[in-house]
Amino acid sequence: MSTAEIIARCEELYEDTTFAASRAWKEAEPGRKVIGFMPVYIPEEIIHAAGMLPLGILGGGDELEVIHGDAFYQSYICRIPRSTIELGLTGRLDFVDGMLFPSICDVIRNLSGMWKLMKPGIYAKYFDVPQNYRDDIGGKYYQQEMQELRHDMEKISGRKITDEAISNSIKIYNEHRQLVRDVYALRSAEPWKVPSSEVYLLMRAGMVLPVEEHIPMMQAYIAAAQEEDRPMRDNCRVITTGAFCEQPPLNLIKSIEMSGCYVVDDDYMMVNRWLMEEVPTEGDPIKNLADAFLHHSADSSAKYSDTQEKVGQYLYDSVQKNKAEGVIFAAPSFCDPALLERPLLAAKMAENKVPHISFKYAENSGQMQPIREQTGTFADSIKLWGKEI
């Protein structure tokens, strides 16, 4: 299968705001259940171990017309909760048996309660994670939160979730995470062969497909991409950061590339890469997931940096690892985590002489020309003056 065929399938999934693929999975066998979740991270293994489908809900994108959702929010609140409410009120999520709202910001946090009010018969939970990274404090708390989630998932699925089942799911997700890392590594090594828009669509497909289908899709993509004969351009290597929740429109991702940038790292759909190392499959699986969260998880603006030294270090590490020449801070308008942290990250980049620019977007941003001009000028300036800027 060629990359074009794979990406065509991914794009079809991306554009479908009715989630037909996930519905089809559910309808294929009686008793199947679907659990929706929002950014930035939930332990999908627990849902998977109950035989259910974790479904990533990332708003409505630029195709969904938001009519009802706007009536729920003031003008100064980001767009993802509006379009998510729209999805909920227009029946697009009527096949979803439960919704998880992870700890990321106050807007998504409050949306968990709004969902309870809006859909009283549907399971809706705010899923908390520790900001204290000691095993005996934050770890203990998190393990118990996961046990409560496990209990809830057992009730919804009607199936006992054994340790063995979770360990088995961890094994499958380990394979999935490794492939995600492989795709990112390939893009970083040969970005002309792996356009960011393709990586994005490939990762988005993983939000709606069962992990067992997404694994071979990524394997096929990696194989096909390596065979591609695409010309290497004189683009500069950049990292985009700040888009871990509300997603940019696909055209924005394409615009950055068209303006002369190879994106060598990003923070879209962090759930795919949150646990950065293989999670052990021996021993207590809940403890293993907690340990991975505390000690081997990705950093993001949604997390607390417990020391000054750690602030922005993840971004600078990525700059070095991926040999990036610049950073583009691209955050959704009114995104508290990304915009509050941006001055700290920008300072870290400035201290290390990493060129950077910033702009804001919404998931339905339509005008790409200003962004293309800004990123194009940024790319040109890096090419012309390098680290002097």
Next chain:
Amino acid sequence: MSANAQTEVIKDLSMLKQKEMIARNYDAITSAPETGQKVASTFVPGNLNELINSFGMLNNLPEINAINNGMRKQSGAMIMDAERSGHSEDVCTYVKADIGMMSKGNIAPNGKPMPAPDLLLLSYTGCFTFMKWFELLRKEYNCETVMLQVPYTGDGVVTDNMRDFVVKQLKEEVIPTLERVSGNKFDIDRLRENLARSAKAEDDLVWVLDSAKKVRSPIDAYFGGVYYIGPIFTAFRGTQDAIEYYQLLRAEIEKRMEAGLGPITPEGDMGEEKYRLVVEGPPNWTSFREFWKMFYDEGAVVVSSTYTKVGGVYDQGFRHDPENPLESLADYCLGCYTNRNMPSRVDMIENYMNDFQADGLLINSIKSCNSFSAGQLMMMNEIEKRTGKPGAFIETDLVDPRYFSAANVKNRLESYFQMVDQKRQSSRQF
């Protein structure tokens, strides 16, 4: 009211007492470098004043400094300074006022510079912004920092796991840090004494807030309320001063009730009580007096508000408990208003509407504060549906004067009061 009265602010003894307490506290903070007292910066919701005080430390609250600067019309320039230095126009203006205040020398209301804190005690309760705010402050001050994560009560209940998590952090993170920074050993008896004093003051505060259930309320529970909650929410919970303040306040309100008086306003006793409102959301601070005047000029009194529960919910029975000191501090933090889920907040407002015989719900939606604001339109619809009383929505900001449009707010309020009148008339007809 006479023209003379409009320029002369009327003050009760309790107000003078509170003013003196605040001035003394600022003096203590600004003279800390000379006295050697250690200062902890911490936030209002989930503040651990009894604990901080038990180590002989002072607390300094960034939100209160921002409010002070807002009321003194200084926050606007501070916010713009922060925006010029790279902080987004989209984020909380308390944060930007605080950052901007530093760039202007961190001058306290007494005109003296505030010392850098010895400790940043991040009480991460009910507001995501707090977490990044403290990371920003840590970069500026480069001082010791300790965090207390207070889990959000997403399902509307406090679980054992949540309470145990908070207590464990207190025991193993917060208290050892306070010992190290203050140089004093933890004294649980001193903490118990502080908590016992808190409970006494809390009893009187609740009595004062409940006094608004009387038709012809003797208090305004929003504009007046922010003064009434001042000592409990800030540096005085657990002190003898707070007990004395609330005793004084209660006696004044008792007298007002006996005399059949309405709330006291900056222009003296309020006239006829025409509208009884519940208000959700914090006030605007940059035009506080002007905002309040729009209410009392129309005979509107706020009989209950949610903002007066942001630093602790006491009217539902919670009291700090000297018998279970750390568990009690945990329950206090977990129960703060913005740490409660949306259904609990709606239930609370519905109860206020009924218990205080309110004519309607007014939401002052604050641009800066997603913790409060995200979901408020749904809250309003829920309350209208459940109570049949009209709701109204206005939008302002905390300390950014650019987001307070007096004409728009006044227009909206006047229309709202007409709507309340019409609702009353139509309910009489049917």
